[in-house]
Amino acid sequence: MDSGSIRRTFLEFFKKKGHTIVPSAPLVLKNDPTLLFTNSGMVQFKDYFLGNATPKASRIADTQKCLRVSGKHNDxxxxxxxxxxxxxxxxxxxWSFGDYFKKEAIAWAWELLTEEYKLPKDRLYVSVFAGDKDDNLPFDQEAYDLWKQFVAEDRIIQGNKKDNFWEMADLGPCGPCSEIHVDLRSDEERATTPGRDLVNNDHPQVIEIWNNVFMEFERYWNPEKGGASELFKFDLEYHGEDKKAKREKLRSSLTLLRYLPAKNVDTGMGFERLCRAINLVQSNYDTDVFTPLINFAAQTSNIPYGKDEKTDIAMRVIADHVRAVSFAISDGQLPSNAGAGYVIRRILRRAVRYGFTFLNFKEPFIYKLVPILSGPLKDVFPELESQKEYVSKVIFEEEASFLRTLEKGLKRFELIQNEAKNGVINGDLAFELYDTFGFPFDLTSLIARERGLSVDEQAFNAAMAKQKSRSKTDAAKETGDWVIVGSDVKPQFIGYDQQEAEVKIIKYRKIKQKNKELFQLVFDKTPFYAESGGQVGDTGYIQNINEKITIVDTKKENELIIHFTEELPEKLESSFEAKIDQQKRSLTExxxxxxxxLHAALRSVLGKHVEQKGSLVNDKVLRFDFSHFAAMTTEEIQKVEYIVNQKVRENIPLDEKRNVPIEQAKALGAMALFGEKYGDFVRVITFDPKYSVELCGGTHVKSTGQIGMFKIVSESSVAAGVRRIEAITAEAAEQYFRSELAVLEEVRALLKNPKDLLASTKSLLEEKHALEKKLEVFQQEQANQIKDQLAAKAVKSNGYHLIIERVTVPNADALKNIAYGLRNQFDDLLMILAADVESKPQVAVMIGEKLMESKKYHAGNMVKELAKEIEGGGGGQPFFATAGGKNINGLAAVLDKARKLI
Structure with missing residues (x-):
């Protein structure tokens, strides 16, 4: 059974069971500060479990792209x-949201695996939660009894809290889970050791394939304990090897459990493992999910797969990593030096290094795998197929960049490993590999492990923190638990139509960031737009007869709209009049x-390959990142500006459509950005249906004339295949032109108001250039005179010509020319010059070719000693070296010391 059939069977099975099939959420998360990437299937449904949003259906099924390379899920x-x-x-x-529970979930899981997929029943084991004393949680008798209908009791394993109790995070929905494991060993191996003894023991052939989570509890802070502050303090200060166990015990003591209003089911089955189990192969990499990628790597490297463990590992790493990197880029996350982008860069560089070291790929290679990956997935993940050329180009640029430094970095590693003490590589040296050669820490650690070494991670992190000039404490954020004030209703955004409203606070919490205390408020309804889609959040205030509270920012956390304040209202239960900063909102619009x-104009001028890759929109500037692989020409920039301003002058009215079915919106030609998660109903913003139609949740002008004017102020590169335009509009554009005209008028006045300003400026520049040429000739003549004067002062002593003098020269080049001129004249020269160069002290030491043979003098060492007298430093070659300094009055001391040295 091929992988495509396996995926379709799963979705069709649950569709028949009344489930709505939904598409995968993007791999890259937006509006969720707790995660960099989607790391499990439940992430896109998080708000349903938290009660912040209503599910579109009570039964849902899907296949979800996931990435696990950091945090507790680090594979x-x-x-x-x-x-x-x-x-x-x-x-x-x-998924079941308050619908079916354990009975149906367990029965359907068994039916799908054994009847649809035909997995041998004698290879399957299940586990149930055995209970936990710390949290006073009972044994899951219900799940145990349900499984007995299908599985012999000796195949039902009672698992501990670590394996059989699932939690979203430190707080929130949680519950016991029931895992299904498959034993893929040979019949001979299974006869020697019972499979149940190998479940959850990291046996490579006895693996978990499906986890059924029964969410019936919610974990919350115990109001009588220290709560978040205590856990935050522990995370910050404790670094023992037993940290994980101690942290879990502390968390249990600080929290309580209560039943959720509704019982939910959340299941997750590893697709790659399932394909392996159904086809009874020894490795996930032996399925058609990976074999086309591995085969291409083997053919291209001319190294067979399956013959050598090191090259096999390299091919598996590349096959895995190209999937992660390609999907992340197609979802909008480019490799970079920070955050999620750095994770993607780390993964790609790990793959490049494996290919370089073990498969002899000295040129970019991984980018060639993208079309092989995307083709079979075009129906289930169309975003990758439609962007395969763009994704390939980004990967190619990243590969080429890293390959330029990889070989040098590996050579440096050879020297560093020789300095390792007790088998541990110095963390500062590991940081040097990161800072100079682009080696992520885990890559250095991997190479070290291959050679039987380890890396001092603590010292590496200290060096990293020093470079960033901020401590871990500064970067950390402490977040308290939500405090419910009124009825916990679903908040409504009314800001498209209203800029002020009467609101009530429904909950709040306190946060501490960079040692500053802030409060987050949630209203029953709000006119404040929360930062999203590149548009910054609104500011403003809430007030009543007793108090006025400033809203300093508005952000989105999943589906919650959170208002930031520096003070908490005294009477939280009161009604408040909420008003946004209308001027800021208008300029932002x-x-x-x-x-x-701009987006539409770029596509018109540069081509349809242009797609938005990021944006920032506030009241002062707009920043727009887009896919394009060349710098824009002046003519292209001017043409884009002209088109945008033409549309502004046309005063095109806004056509806003809300709650449009997603397929209908696409039929209208609406631009859907990859990496964004759209619901079944969307908002469509149109400025002329033949020009600009986009899906967008932001706020906009009523007609384009309100923009006033548009001016591009810069165009630059921000990443491989991504350009950035910064532009201004309205008042900022007007001020820009006023400022430019003022400068122009000042220049005109300085030039005595010529009729042709451009011709006059060109003439002035030509005159300046001619004078500079004359000055160069004069300075060269002056330097020659100084050289001749110094040559006349040369003293023959001890077999060499000695010159120790103070000189005044126009620039450093003149000093250098004098030194080399004298060396050409005297092959036994020993010269030390203390120079005044435009009122700044310099020292130059020159040694003749014949004298160099004696190896008695070293210009670099001498100049370092002499530079101390002018409070400076320098260096150079053994025969010529220079130094600069701060103390011009020290030149006389330089000469005295030079005579003593000689």
Whole structure:
């Protein structure tokens, strides 16, 4: 059964069971500060479990792209080494939101695996939660009894809290889970050791394939304990090897559990592992999910797969990593030096290094795998197929960049490993590999492990923190628990139509960031736009007869709209009049609508390959990142500006459509950005249906004339295949032109108001150039005179010509020319000059070719000693060296010391 059939069977099975099939959410998360990437199938449904949003259906199924390379779900070190861990993987899942529970979930899981997929029943084991004393949680008798209908009791394993109790995070929905494991060993191996003894023991052939989570509890802070502050303090200060166990015990003591209003089911089945189990192969990499990629790597490198463990690992790493990197880029996350972008760069560089070292790929190679990956997935993940050329180009640029420094970095590693003490590589030296050669820490650590060494991670992190000039404490954020004030209703955004409203606070919490205390408020309804889609959040205030509270920012956390304040209202239960900063909102709308006009103009001028890759829209400027692989020409920039301003002058009215079915919106030609998660109903913003139609949740001008004018102020590169335009509109554009005209008028006045300003300026520049040429000739003549004067003062002593003098020269080049001129004249020269160069002290030491043979003098060493007298430093070659300094009055001391040295 091929992988495509396996995926379709899963979705069709649950569709028949009344589930709505939904598309995968993007791999890269937006509006969720707790995660960099989607790391499990439940992430896109998080708000349903938290009660912040209503699910579109009570039964849902999907296949979700997931990435696990950081935090508690970090599988990176095992990827390629073993047969079943991956960075990017698909998670098949079925969900019940207050509908069915354990009985149906368990029965359907067994039916799908044994009747649809025909997995041998004698190879399957299940586990149930055995209970936990610390949290006073009972044994899951219900799940145990349900499984007895299908599985013999000796195949039902009672698992501990670590394996059989699932939690979203430190707080929130949680519950016991029931895992399904498959034993893929040979019949002979299974006869020697019972499979139940190998479940959850990291056996490469006895693996978990499906986890059914029964969410019936919610974990919350115990109001009588220290809560978040205590846990935050522990995370910051404790670094023992037993940190994980101690942290879990502390968390249990600080929290309580209560039942959720509704019982939910959340299941996740590893697609790659399922394909392996159904086809009874020894490795996930032996399925058609990976074999086309591995075969191409083997053919291209001319190294067979399956013959050597080191080259096999390299091919598996590349096959896995190209999936993670390609999907992340197609979802909008480019490799970079920070955050999620750095994770993607780390993964790609790890793959490049494996190919370079073990498969002899000295030129970019991984980019060639993108079309092989995207083709079979075009129906389930069309975003990758439609962007395969762009993704390939980005990967190619990243590969080429890293390959330029990789070989030098590996040579440097050879020297560094020789300095290792007790088998541990110095963390500062590991940081040098990162800072100079672009080696992520985990890459250095991997190479070290291959050679039986380890790396001092603590010292590396200290060096990293020093470079960033901020401590871990500064970067950390402490977030308290939500405090419910009124009825916890679903908040409504009314800001498209209203800029002020009467609101009530429904909950709040306190946060501490960079030692500053802030409060986050949630209202029952709000006119404040939360930062999203590149548009900054609104500011303003809430007030009543007793108090006025400033709103300093508005952000989105999943589906919650959160208002930031520096003080907490005294009477939280009161009604407040909420007002946004209308001037800021209006100018922000000018810039946001201008980005839509700009996007369309870029596609018209540069081509249809142009797609938005990021944006920032506030009241001062707009920043627009887009896919394009060459710098824009002056003519292209001017043409884009002209088109946008033409649309501004046309005063095109805004056509805003809300709650449009997604397929209908696409039929209208609306631009859907890859990497964004759209619901079944969307908002469509149109400025002329033949020009600009986009899906957008931001706020906009009523007509384009409100923008006033549009001006591009810069165009630059921000990443491989991504350009950035910064532009201004409205008042900022007007001020820009006023300022430019003022400068122009000042220049005109300085030039005595010539009739032709351009011709006059050109003439002035030509005159300046001619004078500079004359000055160069004069300075050269002056330097020659000084050289001749110094030559006349040369003293023959001890077999060499000695010159120790103070000189005044026009520039450093003149000093250098004098030194080399004298060396050409005297092959036994020993010269030390203390120079005044435009009122700044310099020292030059020159040694003749004949005198160099004696190796008695070293110019570099001499100049370093002499530079101390002018409070400076320098160096150079053994025969010629220079130094600069701060103390011009020290030149006389330089001469005295030079005579003593000689």
């Amino acid at each position: 990176l070190e095992e990827v390629g080494i073993d047969t079943y861990h991956h960075t990017m993987f698909e998670m098949l899942g079925n 000018d810039n946001h609508s201008a980005t839509h006009l």
